[in-house]
Amino acid sequence: VWSVLGKISEQELHNYRKFSSVLEGHPTFRFAYTEAATGALGVGLSIGVGEALAARLGKRSYYTYVLLGDGEIAEGCVWEAIQIAAHYQLHNLVAIVDCNGLGQSDEVLFDHDITRYKKIFESFGWHAVIVDGHNIEELLHTFDSMHTSIEQPKIILAKTVKGYGLDFAQGKLGFHGKVFQGEIYKKAIDALRNRCGNDAQYTENDVWKPKLPKAAEQYGTQNRKNILPSKEIITLLCEQKPISTRQAFGQALAALGKVNNAVVVLDADVKNSTYTEMFEQQFPDRFFQCFIAEQNMVSMGVGFHRRGYIPFIATFAAFFSRAHDQIRMAALGQSALRLVGSHAGVAIGEDGPSQMGLEDIALMRCLPKSVLLYPCDVVSTYKLVEAMANYHEGISYLRTTRLPMESGVLYAENEQFHIGGCKVVYQTENAMAVIIAAGITVFEALKAKDILQQQSPLLSVAIIDCYSIKPIDTATIVAVAQKSGSNIVTVEDHYAEGGLGEAVRSALAHTNIKIFSLAVPDLPRSGEKSELLAWAGIDADAIANLVKKIADLNNRKIIRGW
């Protein structure tokens, strides 16, 4: 179709899947008219739900069309989208299922039983129509009939035969992804030409040009104001009642909502845990309850982003694991999703291991162009939420903590935080090591410093708050480490694999700095925060003990005095 429209040359069609081509094995944004990068199955309908909700929010009249395969709809995320679309009564969403009855290797789940699909969709609350997918006139008529005011999402179940019109292939397994060559290729092309003709008429006007919604036009980053008024933060500082970074995130998000109408917030039935409810209370129109369906939520965010919005998407850090493929595909499609995972690490305590984010750093680090932020107090949370809103190159992720910070607010309101930065929290002459911490472990590091100072003046350490884990501030870390005995101790509330310790190690690969790491060593259990930090060996005592061992390694004489 794009070739007929003059957007792709015939030569380019023959370059399909070649290194130099904009046409890849599955659609990506190398081709300018791609609407969404797909290829991992089932993500399309959720993206469509996001686009349809964006249309409603922006009071725009366009319809969103999503093409699915009948093999693909076995994917659970499709059913999340089906439920949510029905819940939100999205009249402006039209799904088309190509029901050819064949998957890659077998017949599909319900074979060619198209009336069963109709019953299923209708029971969910969709308006469903069955058509002959090979009858162009019937298809056109059906598409026209979709523009009704029925407050239901619509689905066209198109009965088709795979390889229709090619007698040697039609309705048969074994041709999925197969390339026709030579005589067979010629036969196939001729059969298609005979059936479809060459007389289609298209003009440039037939190419839909999406416009950014009003919100984003008016409230882009140029008009952005600081989200952290000094009065507000001073009030917080004066309250003397520590809050958690998840609460600070909720406050910052609401503040951001005030200065930027393009911000929308999605949450998976945990708004009272992630504190996105603070945003909802002030901006109910821009808050979307996504229920317990994290996959659909993430891909909905892709749809909102595509229509010019700035989506913040929140759930427990652990539960983003459920949507990792959707996040991977969003990264592939260069969607600037802002993901916020609460309840990081063993520090959540009693809820137990299934609720602890212990691999989220690893999962977010390995995405192209991703940014990974992990604040430890109110001020840094505010500033990093602001930084995320302004990061448009890919996925950004904020890791928040369940329990309030013991030591209250760490930073003054005028401290600056930026993507790729870190903070030297404590520095001293003749430090023998630098402790690199983030989030909750910053406070453990500060306590460890006090423990060590009481034991010997020789056991002095520097402390870095590595609030930006990706990108990481290599230059500052190297500079501080070289002034601190060229010893680093990393400490993180996360498994060792793919976490802060490995990030530091990779950044410093070509230096002579020694790196020692503390991380959660095994499957945790329920318990109190302090018990679990001690069990994992990531509390102040564990840090202090490791520093003493390093001192012992470096100079056995120092140790003898203890």
Add this chain to the structure above:
Amino acid sequence: VWSVLGKISEQELHNYRKFSSVLEGHPTFRFAYTEAATGALGVGLSIGVGEALAARLGKRSYYTYVLLGDGEIAEGCVWEAIQIAAHYQLHNLVAIVDCNGLGQSDEVLFDHDITRYKKIFESFGWHAVIVDGHNIEELLHTFDSMHTSIEQPKIILAKTVKGYGLDFAQGKLGFHGKVFQGEIYKKAIDALRNRCGNDAQYTENDVWKPKLPKAAEQYGTQNRKNILPSKEIITLLCEQKPISTRQAFGQALAALGKVNNAVVVLDADVKNSTYTEMFEQQFPDRFFQCFIAEQNMVSMGVGFHRRGYIPFIATFAAFFSRAHDQIRMAALGQSALRLVGSHAGVAIGEDGPSQMGLEDIALMRCLPKSVLLYPCDVVSTYKLVEAMANYHEGISYLRTTRLPMESGVLYAENEQFHIGGCKVVYQTENAMAVIIAAGITVFEALKAKDILQQQSPLLSVAIIDCYSIKPIDTATIVAVAQKSGSNIVTVEDHYAEGGLGEAVRSALAHTNIKIFSLAVPDLPRSGEKSELLAWAGIDADAIANLVKKIADLNNRKIIRGW
């Protein structure tokens, strides 16, 4: 209930969620009678599908019961299980949905509209019954009625009120996960006592004791035979037609199936790509087509494992990302799933980035007790498949490659491979570096060695095939590196974060060995294998160039001669 049965003391009930207790925030196997570790929502029904299919396979008459929440069933994986259970007509699966209408933070998707759920389940092909969830007699009667020969999975939709009988809480939001204290606690306990009474009678016989299926009793690892008869491998070696590791996996799996009846195989509509079809052809009863629904497939595997089977679960490496939360929960429940991900890395070529496994190493490394294997030829694939079958402590993962190995078979049939091992593929006096490769990059490393040898006798390198990435063979790597100029070059067809390079770096953290890493640096594209390996900088030329740079760093004199 377990307390009434005498399996938990009243004191232990009061220890709920404490560090010393077997009762965690969500069920884990610390409590001996736990059937499945849950807490991430929606995995239960899939585990039940696996158990029900295991019953059918083992010709056992038990029924499997799964309790779900109506908030939970928004999760897509539940709908994958609903479709598959209907497809397999699992009469021995009974689901119960506690329909109380309330989620954690809001009303559930379809509120309290229980007849809508009934219609939906019936349209999928389930036998559905609505009951009053507070009427014990009606519940008992309904449970009895489930033991019918109707060839349908069954669902009991139990209409309930959250906090029923506690006038101050019932049917209200805001009590999710809240602990009652003092007077309110007393009032709540009294209300429950008055309603339920204390006269329940249970005996030890009421505790169901699962038995291992016949298959596992007869064909445990003790009776295991070598799956790789020498004749078979010699035939392979003589064929002189290289095959890929995914094909070798398919052959090995079929060979394993012959000697172990407990092996079952699950595949998500890509059996002709992963080559599990080789197993299916010989053992159709033990092969389960799971359609394009990876999440349900993984949790089904947990059910099979729980009933004594050895599940091998295969799809593209990239698509295991879709099921990462289910894999995380399987690891938490100490299920010995054998996962096999094909189409690793940019080496797949034309299909493009959405189909390339580029983060699977990171995703599998960060699971407690996981094992990560990555063979490069036929012999190592066979031996590692055998090793996986015998690994029962947790998740094991095998990474396979799409294209045949250029250099054919690398290892002789009598070579030994084991979890935690590596192979020194090439070693020489005065090597200036050791290249650590795995899978496809082993062959690039061999070519790099030849390129370097042609350029200068001083540029000699050792090569390690790091086929076991977790656990990793630290001792051998250190020993070879120390004999090779204390320089390591890692090269992997995977993103840098969380991959082979970081695994090596973490293992060697406390040595003076320098580690240089090559990995896929950015989002890839479609193209030919050789183009993509060159683009990513992980081919023989890239390795050779890096080694020359290291030589330059170490001794500028060597270089001057070039």
